[in-house]
Amino acid sequence: MLLFLLAGLLACGGAPSPVDQLAASQAAVRAAEEAGGDKDPEALLYLKLARESLDKAKALMEAKDNEPAARLLKKAEADADLARGLARKLTAEAEAEEAKQVLAKIKPATN
Amino acid sequence: MRLTSLAVFKAFVFVAAASAACGPPPAPKELVEARESYARAEGGMAPKLAPAALDTAKQALQRAEREFRDEEDTADSRALAYIADRRARLAEAQAAYVAAENAKAEAEKAFKEKSTAELDAAREAIRKERESLDAERKAREAAEKGRTEAEKAKSELEKKYLAALASLKEMATIAEEKRGVVITLSGAVLFASGKSELLPIAKEKLNEVAKVLKDQGNPPLLIEGHTDSTGSAADNRKLALARADSVKSQLVSQGYPGDKIKTAGLGPDRPVADNGSAEGRANNRRVEIIVNPK
Numbered sequence: 159m160l161l162f163l164l165a166g167l168l169a170c171g172g173a174p175s176p177v178d179q180l181a182a183s184q185a186a187v188r189a190a191e192e193a194g195g196d197k198d199p200e201a202l203l204y205l206k207l208a209r210e211s212l213d214k215a216k217a218l219m220e221a222k223d224n225e226p227a228a229r230l231l232k233k234a235e236a237d238a239d240l241a242r243g244l245a246r247k248l249t250a251e252a253e254a255e256e257a258k259q260v261l262a263k264i265k266p267a268t269n
Numbered sequence: 270m271r272l273t274s275l276a277v278f279k280a281f282v283f284v285a286a287a288s289a290a291c292g293p294p295p296a297p298k299e300l301v302e303a304r305e306s307y308a309r310a311e312g313g314m315a316p317k318l319a320p321a322a323l324d325t326a327k328q329a330l331q332r333a334e335r336e337f338r339d340e341e342d343t344a345d346s347r348a349l350a351y352i353a354d355r356r357a358r359l360a361e362a363q364a365a366y367v368a369a370e371n372a373k374a375e376a377e378k379a380f381k382e383k384s385t386a387e388l389d390a391a392r393e394a395i396r397k398e399r400e401s402l403d404a405e406r407k408a409r410e411a412a413e414k415g416r417t418e419a420e421k422a423k424s425e426l427e428k429k430y431l432a433a434l435a436s437l438k439e440m441a442t443i444a445e446e447k448r449g450v451v452i453t454l455s456g457a458v459l460f461a462s463g464k465s466e467l468l469p470i471a472k473e474k475l476n477e478v479a480k481v482l483k484d485q486g487n488p489p490l491l492i493e494g495h496t497d498s499t500g501s502a503a504d505n506r507k508l509a510l511a512r513a514d515s516v517k518s519q520l521v522s523q524g525y526p527g528d529k530i531k532t533a534g535l536g537p538d539r540p541v542a543d544n545g546s547a548e549g550r551a552n553n554r555r556v557e558i559i560v561n562p563k
Contacts, residue, residue, distance in 0.1 A: 229344060
């Protein structure tokens, strides 16, 4: 890590390349996708924001513009986390609704 | 780009507040939004259902506020505010998630309870059915037992009857004929020649006959007197009837119901043996008791 940081510093003389943040943000996006972030319109909004930020950040990193890249990646992670939370919420709400419907369908117990 | 009137209003309020306090410059819209999101989360279910997520959001907001206070409107402070806004929204979503999970668990629990109740009802129905089947079986068994006991009693009665017949056989002949069970008593045992009074020994024997027949439930009897062909047939018939009546009186004296007994004086009319020989005549002199005459 230290070696990497040193290498980063030596390479461009600016902020280090935010590779860890990139990985964390990418993981957050994947988790949101797995939670069904594409299916819920509200979650999808934040998931799209996360993907856009991620793409921009990658381009910035290519250009060694690491500082704004790191900022974008953090925002992307926050967006992806929110997308995941919203998707989870939606799934749970659908399941709760289904459980209530099943409950309503069961014929009321006699005596 | 078009600013919404709300955003304009918010900006105005903030600017007014800021200039009145002579404090920091207007907050960027990211921070304003973050504050609103946090206030909304804090005012909702999050403090109760998602306290950890709300705390994360609070810290993110405080960081953004600090950054804005120290560094004012920079890219970094905007990014932190942006992130704080997402954290606050996440806390809200998390609270809704927990609420939904709770509702689901509650519904599932109620479902389980309901189905348990239904299961109990089904079990109860099966139990009742089994009970009624049991009762049916017991009734059947009781009926069977009653039948067996009745048959046993009947066979005991038959045994008694057979034993009675056997004891009668010692002093009389017993035959099952079409007209009923016929007990034939020899005239020599019962009466002196030409008389209709019973001999003492005959009374004893008849008492036994009475006892046996009473044990059989007082069946109707027909007592017939028979004679040999010696002498006038009319006299013989008269004697025969008198003898049958004597037998009847003896039985009645032992408690046999008189209305169950009929008597007849047949005289010489129905011999069972040849009147030409002494032995034959002796056999013809007799009293017949027909049990259950047909």
